[in-house]
Amino acid sequence: MLPQAGADAGSKTPTGPQTKLSIEDIVVEFATEKQRVRVLDGFELTVGEGEFVSILGPSGCGKSTLLKVVAGLMEQNQGRIRIEGQIIKGYDSRVGMIFQEYALFPWLTLRENVEFGLRVKGLPRKERAERSQRFIELVRLQGFENHYPQQLSGGMKQRAALARALVMDPEILLMDEPLAALDAQTRITLQDEILAIAQKTRKTILYVTHSVDESVFLSDRVVVSTARPGRVKEIIEIDLPKPRDRTNSEFLLYEARTLKSVREEVIKMGEGR
Amino acid sequence: MPALFDKLIKRWLWLLVVIGVWQLYSAQMPLVPSPGTTLQTGADLATSGELATSAIDSLVRVMESMAIVCAIALPLGFLIGLSERANRYMNKLISLLRPLPPVAWIPLIVMVWGIQNKTSLFLICVGAFFPVLINTIDGVRGVQRIYVSAAVVLGAKQSQVIKDVILPAALPPILTGVRVGIGIAWMLVVIAELVAVKSGLGYMILNGQLDMRLDVIIVGIVVIGFIGLAIDRLYQMFSRRVCVTLRQVERA
Ligand SMILES: Nc1ncnc2c1ncn2[C@@H]1O[C@H](COP(=O)(O)OP(=O)(O)O)[C@@H](O)[C@H]1O
Numbered sequence: 001m002l003p004q005a006g007a008d009a010g011s012k013t014p015t016g017p018q019t020k021l022s023i024e025d026i027v028v029e030f031a032t033e034k035q036r037v038r039v040l041d042g043f044e045l046t047v048g049e050g051e052f053v054s055i056l057g058p059s060g061c062g063k064s065t066l067l068k069v070v071a072g073l074m075e076q077n078q079g080r081i082r083i084e085g086q087i088i089k090g091y092d093s094r095v096g097m098i099f100q101e102y103a104l105f106p107w108l109t110l111r112e113n114v115e116f117g118l119r120v121k122g123l124p125r126k127e128r129a130e131r132s133q134r135f136i137e138l139v140r141l142q143g144f145e146n147h148y149p150q151q152l153s154g155g156m157k158q159r160a161a162l163a164r165a166l167v168m169d170p171e172i173l174l175m176d177e178p179l180a181a182l183d184a185q186t187r188i189t190l191q192d193e194i195l196a197i198a199q200k201t202r203k204t205i206l207y208v209t210h211s212v213d214e215s216v217f218l219s220d221r222v223v224v225s226t227a228r229p230g231r232v233k234e235i236i237e238i239d240l241p242k243p244r245d246r247t248n249s250e251f252l253l254y255e256a257r258t259l260k261s262v263r264e265e266v267i268k269m270g271e272g273r
Numbered sequence: 274m275p276a277l278f279d280k281l282i283k284r285w286l287w288l289l290v291v292i293g294v295w296q297l298y299s300a301q302m303p304l305v306p307s308p309g310t311t312l313q314t315g316a317d318l319a320t321s322g323e324l325a326t327s328a329i330d331s332l333v334r335v336m337e338s339m340a341i342v343c344a345i346a347l348p349l350g351f352l353i354g355l356s357e358r359a360n361r362y363m364n365k366l367i368s369l370l371r372p373l374p375p376v377a378w379i380p381l382i383v384m385v386w387g388i389q390n391k392t393s394l395f396l397i398c399v400g401a402f403f404p405v406l407i408n409t410i411d412g413v414r415g416v417q418r419i420y421v422s423a424a425v426v427l428g429a430k431q432s433q434v435i436k437d438v439i440l441p442a443a444l445p446p447i448l449t450g451v452r453v454g455i456g457i458a459w460m461l462v463v464i465a466e467l468v469a470v471k472s473g474l475g476y477m478i479l480n481g482q483l484d485m486r487l488d489v490i491i492v493g494i495v496v497i498g499f500i501g502l503a504i505d506r507l508y509q510m511f512s513r514r515v516c517v518t519l520r521q522v523e524r525a
């Protein structure tokens with residue numbers, strides 16, 4: 001095990017059998033014209049192999065920034081990211097990412113979108129077609145292969161984005177508020193699907209959301225982040241079998257506890273302004 | 274049938290009025306040719322091949338100029354759009370040259386190069402250059418970062434990001450820039466042929482003026498107008514063919 005830096009509350013050993021992803025002491029600052037803003041202030045978290053971990057925190061606390069650092073889209077000012085103990089810098093093919101805005105390429109069809117990563121990797125056409133078809137079917141979008149993103153509903157777009165990430169077979173999947181732009185009904189359907197896919201594919205998932213219900217429903221552990229600058233405030237282990245029953249009293253207790261923890265930070269964020 | 278007739282009348286009534294007024298006016302003014310005479314002149318110019326030769330001269334000039342413009346402005350626009358440093362170097366120069374009306378170059382360039390094709394091409398190029406360049410820069414700059422991020426986490430290298438993400442994402446504004454450029458080029462080719470070179474539709478109407486042949490001038494103007502319209506239509510068909518996003522916008 002790696003030494004734990006500082007006395008961060010809740011930096012616990014992961015529940016999974018093996019540490020997959022270690023986020024160590026990540027500090028990110030943005031320099032604007034007037035000032036330097038510290039967005040992440042020593043973020044520490046380890047995620048076990050196959051584990052589903054959610055990060056919950058007030059808007060602007062640096063959740064997206066953290067995922068971008070892990071995905072190699074942004075450089076941290078301090079700290080390290082490790083996969084299986086090995087420090088990574090920049091893009092790593094073991095990491096995939098899903099965005100709230102779907103980020104499907106509007107000039108490509110659904111199939112071409114799903115094949116994008118395979119194409120830049122130089123895979124032959126036939127293999128691309130086979131692999132993409134498999135994942136299009138996994139997210140139940142068969143029949144829409146030749147549709148353009150604009151012709152798909154929000155839920156279908158996010159499923160397409162999921163297929164596009166999964167086809168690359170990443171070991172770690174980062175999801176940044178993937179369901180935030182969807183209506184309540186679609187969101188619940190997709191939560192079920194994400195859960196099913198997570199269990200089926202055994203991916204290690206780091207999931208950002210602002211929905212308490214979603215985080216308790218999906219995760220093995222919920223990480224509550226402090227208001228900006230973001231740090232781990234508390235980690236709540238959700239010790240309930242999946243799929244979970246939202247009306248179960250234990251589920252509701254977990255929700256209440258999580259909500260209370262997040263609320264304190266949301267209020268702080270408001271005072272900070 | 275009456276409904277169709279009605280529609281045709283409504284649509285083309287203005288033309289009948291114009292021709293009617295023109296007919297009456299020409300009957301009183303000896304210098305003004307009647308619509309019939311003009312039509313006859315048009316037919317003569319068409320059958321003699323003069324019209325086609327002039328039109329082709331003008332069209333070739335526009336195509337040559339646009340090829341030169343695109344060959345310079347598209348790569349330069351990409352460079353400036355992608356590189357903050359290139360932008361710093363070029364910014365001042367561009368903002369200085371851009372507001373200059375292209376025709377302001379005429380005295381200088383005619384003095385240096387005289388009356389020849391090169392002179393007319395230069396004039397057309399300076400006019401068409403900036404809309405293509407500026408739209409390319411803005412198009413490249415305007416590509417949403419999220420598309421680049423999505424491509425990078427799918428393993429795209431920098432060159433692949435440029436080719437497979439920035440180029441297609443910036444294509445609609447770039448195509449619009451080229452469209453504006455072609456429109457300007459078509460205007461400037463006529464101006465260039467009035468002053469800087471001795472062939473083409475502009476030169477044809479200039480000769481009409483020297484020969485006091487108003488009918489030739491009118492035929493020339495009408496043909497210039499129709500060709501300009503046709504080029505734009507064709508270009509838009511081409512744009513829709515090469516750019517999925519443009520087709521999508523229309524379907525939506
Ligand atoms: N490129 C940037 N430049 C300056 N500030 C930024 C930039 N990106 C994000 N921020 C700021 O960093 C903070 C955290 O952003 P973000 O990670 O998107 O928060 P979250 O996803 O938790 O809502 C916000 O206050 C945001 O304004």
Ligand SMILES: [Mg+2]
Pocket residue numbers: 063064065176177
């Ligand atoms: Mg965010």
